[in-house]
Amino acid sequence: MKSAAGVPAPRRIGGATALAGVIGWPVAHSRSPLMHNFWLAQYGIDGAYVPLPVRPGAFETAVRGLQAAGFRGTNVTIPHKEAAFRIVDRLDRSARRSGSVNTLVFASDGMIEGFSTDGEGFVANVQAHGIAVKDGRALLLGAGGAARAIAASLLDRGVAVVLANRTPARAEELARALREDAAPAVEVVAWDDMATVLSRCDMLVNTTSLGMEGGPPGDFPLDLAAADPALVVCDIVYVPRQTPLLRDAAAHGLRCVDGLGMLIHQARLGFCKWFGTDPVIGPEVEALLDADLRGQGR
Known part of the structure; x- marks a missing residue:
């Protein structure tokens, strides 16, 4: 007007x-x-x-x-x-x-x-990219509020969850909380050892602030060349929209889901x-x- x-x-x-x-x-x-x-x-x-x-x-x-x-x-x-x-x-x-x-x-x-709408928002965004969220196994990086919500929504759909966090005690605490809610399919792996489980995962989800503009420095200790070609790589960071993790995944021909849709x-x-x-x-x-x-x- x-x-x-x-x-x-x-x-x-x-x-x-x-x-x-x-x-x-x-x-x-x-x-x-x-x-x-x-x-x-x-x-x-x-x-x-x-x-x-x-x-x-x-x-x-x-x-x-x-x-x-x-x-x-x-x-x-x-x-x-x-x-x-x-x-x-x-x-x-x-x-x-x-x-x-x-x-x-x-x-x-x-x-x-x-x-908490993070978990359902994450799942809806992945599904909007034409990717089914059912069964399988996801490697989830981080143990904060968004990680908790996403892990719960994945478990509700039969997806087993492997947690990796730079502070191991936080990952163990989250795993205990999720297991108490009738969700036994939860593992914890050390941050520096996450590459050992990547080959048996269908999805990789970053819920940390690594890669975010203005976020903490550092790289993921992951070589995506060893990943299954069917691996789906998701990052909930959306500033920048194409994060370093997603750029690396795309360079290896892996399917990517950025955080804007979530x-x-x-x-x-x-x-x-x-x-x-x-x-x-x-x-x-x-x-x-x-x-x-x-x-x-x-």
């Missing part, structure tokens, strides 16, 4: 505008605001979705303040997913299974509801609960996000 002078009219935000956002530290890299505000405009919804940089240690204070200020809820990203799990009043099964929360809903009865698919539940509309995931939103990443030189 344009004003009489031909200048774009400012977006009107009023007392009835539905508010949500994403909490993280840092959070400037997140493309969630771009995606959610695209959907809000697409469906003509009076709403706004904003980035919320919250330092570690201030998470609960920030959440209580947002709830008191009338927000509908928030997404939660690094490093707060496990902190979110601890403060919610009602946990969805997805969150109980994963031990972490990435979506908060401030319910009308004053309760905070917690969901970002889109995991966002549906929160958007639906906060704004009352289940968005259709079409090519437009992926093209928008991809263009933004390319425009930033990423």
Whole structure:
């Protein structure tokens, strides 16, 4: 809409505008605001979705303040997913299974509801690439909140999981938690020994921040030349979209799944609960996000 002078009219935000956002530290890299505000405009919804940089240690204070200020809820990203799990009043099964929360809903009865959409978002993204997620074995790198959610969703579909993490105690802790939930098909392998199991895996999933722009330095101790040619390599990092791991996999002729689709698919539940509309995931939103990443030189 344009004003009489031909200048774009400012977006009107009023007392009835539905508010949500994403909490993280840092959070400037997140493309969630771009995606959610695209959907809000697409469906003509009076709403706004904003980035919320919250330092570690201030998470609960920030959440209580947002709830008191009338927000509908928030997404939660690094490093707060496990902190979110601890403060919610009602946990969805997805969150109980994963031990972490990435979506908060401030319910009308004053309760905070917690969901984990990372696992189902990951599976939906892999399936959207024409890859079946059923049975087999996956080597999962990392043991944080996203790893917990993805491992739970894979196990639910009969996929055995092998965990590797640079801090072995974290991997062992996650394996115990998953086994307690009637999921015995979980192994742990040392970070430097993960190559020994790669040849018997159908899928490799990176849930660490290795390869992320601004993330920690270091390489994966993996020679993908030894992988089965049918191996599917997935990286949940999406900045950059083509991570070093995916470039290496492509160079070896392996099928690759990047993290941008997971970002889109995991966002549906929160958007639906906060704004009352289940968005259709079409090519437009992926093209928008991809263009933004390319425009930033990423």
